[in-house]
Amino acid sequence: MSNNEREPVALKEWAVTVKALREGHLILVMRKGGIVEETRDFQLVSKGFYLMPAYEHQKEHLLKDAYQGQIQGIMQGWSPDMPSMELNTYAEAVEDIEITDQETLDRIRDFHIWTDTFAEERLKWKRTKPLHLLLLRVYRLEKPVELPMQPAYTGCKSWVKLDEGMLQPAMTPVIPDEQFQQQVELIKQALIGRDISEGS
Numbered sequence: 001m002s003n004n005e006r007e008p009v010a011l012k013e014w015a016v017t018v019k020a021l022r023e024g025h026l027i028l029v030m031r032k033g034g035i036v037e038e039t040r041d042f043q044l045v046s047k048g049f050y051l052m053p054a055y056e057h058q059k060e061h062l063l064k065d066a067y068q069g070q071i072q073g074i075m076q077g078w079s080p081d082m083p084s085m086e087l088n089t090y091a092e093a094v095e096d097i098e099i100t101d102q103e104t105l106d107r108i109r110d111f112h113i114w115t116d117t118f119a120e121e122r123l124k125w126k127r128t129k130p131l132h133l134l135l136l137r138v139y140r141l142e143k144p145v146e147l148p149m150q151p152a153y154t155g156c157k158s159w160v161k162l163d164e165g166m167l168q169p170a171m172t173p174v175i176p177d178e179q180f181q182q183q184v185e186l187i188k189q190a191l192i193g194r195d196i197s198e199g200s
Helices: 015-022 071-075 102-106 116-124 177-191
Strands: 009-014 028-031 048-054 084-099 131-148 159-161 171-173
Touching: 009 015, 015 048, 015 071, 015 084, 015 131, 028 116, 084 177, 102 116, 131 177
Parallel strands: 009 048
Antiparallel strands: 009 159, 028 131, 048 084, 084 131, 131 171
C-alpha cells in the first residue's frame, strides 16, 4: 500500500469499536450516516481512511456480553475539551455491501460485537436507506498520529477531513492476509444464507 493511496480522511467510530478492530476481533462496521451528514445518508468517500475514535454516545448495553465493561477503561483520560486527539488505526474498505432486510442482517450476528437490538436499530434508522456493511482490512500505525483538536472533529458525522500535509506513518496489518480472506469469505457466505462448513 503506497503513500499516495492514503487519503487524509477519517471515519468516526465508537472508541470501543476501534479497539476491537485494532485488536483483530472485528473486521466490519455498519453505517447509515451521521446525524449531521450533508447527504443525509452514508457514502464511502475513500476506500482508505484513518479510524477516529468517538467517545460520546457509547452504550454498554448495546455491546455483546463479551465486550461489555471496556468503555469505562477507554474513557479514562478522555474529556471533550482535550487539546489533541490520537489516531492509531487505519483501514481499507475491501467491500461495501448494502443490507436492506432484517433476515440478512441476522445472518452476520456472529461476526460483530453489537447486540441484535443495536444492529436492528441501525437498519431501521432512515428506513428508506440501505445499511452499509463495510468489510475492513485494518492496520496498526507503528507510531500514532497526534492531531490538535478542532471543532470539525466533533459531532455526529461519519467523515472527518484531516490536514492534507500530515505525514503518513508506517503501518502493519492487524491480522495476516490469509486469515483476513477467510473471515471475509465466511461473512459473505453467511450473508447469502450458506453454511461455509457445507463446502462448495
